[in-house]
Amino acid sequence: MAKLKVRLPNGSEEAYTFSEEEIYIGKDDLSQQIENDLAIDDETVSRRHARIFREKGHYYIEDLGSRNHTYVNDERIKRIRLADQDQIRVGFTILTFAADIPQDQPTGETAAKADSVDPSNTVDLHYLIINKISQKFNQTNDIDTICEWVIKLSCQSTGADGGAILLFDQDPMPYCQIYYGASDSYRRPLVAQVLGNGEAAIYNPGTDPADTLLAEEMHSAICVPLRSKDSLMGVLYIEDKSAKKFGNSDLRLLTDIARQTAGGLERLILNERVHKEKNSRENLENFLKSLQQSEVTNRALLNAIPDLMMQLNQDGTSGLQDAQEHHSVVRR
Secondary structure: OOEEEEEOOOOOEEEEEOOOOEEEEEOOEHHHOEOOOEEOOOOOOOOOOEEEEEEOOEEEEEEOOOOOOEEEOOEEEOEEEOOOOOEEEEOOEEEEEEOOOOOOOOOOOOOOOHHHOOOOOOHHHHHHHHHHHHHHHHHOOOHHHHHHHHHHHHHHHHOOOEEEEEEOOOOOOOOEEEEEEOOOOOOHHHHHHHHHHOOOEEEOOOOOOOOOOOHHHOOEEEEEEEEOOOOEEEEEEEEEOOOOOOOHHHHHHHHHHHHHHHHHHHHHHHHHHHHHHHHHHHHHHHHHHHHHHHHHHHHHHHHHHHHHHHHHHHHHHHHHHHHHHHHHHHHO
16 A cells, blocks of 8 residues: 655654545645645645546646645656655655555656755745745735744744744844744844844854753754845744754755845835824824814804903893892882
């Protein structure tokens, strides 16, 4: 019976055994009643991404028009016959196919075997991520939602446990902190270093002679600058508390993510500032209008005072005369 070894973006692995002649692979969407045989919780995976089916004793994989495509041995495919140990990339998830029966090696259909390819370090993967970030910025203008999604994407693509986006102004403490994953803290010396020199940095346990942390407290981390056109607006930070150490490929990938994210955030922050200024201006205009209306009312009241005083005097004189006449009548 054929099997798939599923390597998730966080580095963990699962096994899937074929029990049907056809299986669907994708991201479940219960609100649309879409369920897959092999469900992958990955933002880069379509709801109906691909299917694997058996035909005349052989297994095939077919891309179902997914937005980010399906790759076999790092080559984009539409439909292809699978061979034993072929590696399938769906989003950030790698599926290794294990055949259950001897199969002829396909000719002209598959690329070089995946043991000579690193699917996580390709131009296609970087392009996929950048394109996905651009799409997300077009879908929402909520900064917190965007930041959390970008951190999640960064963790999925590097296998990190968690991370944060920290936005700074003139104050040394971040005015905006968005976290995702296992931790709600960050390595302050690393962040301070990146803010100081504006250059991305990796920290791996044991590489810093001045590090005095206990072994169980150490973790790998990457911090890259979020740079706008004019200044450094913050950092993108990820960490992993396992024995994993980040490498240069992770650093390059995170730098690309940060560059695309910074451009989008700069536009959102500018739009938010313009919106706030517009609201403030409208509130000020409404306040001035109310003052003008009050001034008109007050002026009308002031102008009416002499007439009111005259009327009161007249009423008072008439009343006094009536009282005197009444008093005279009583005395008689």
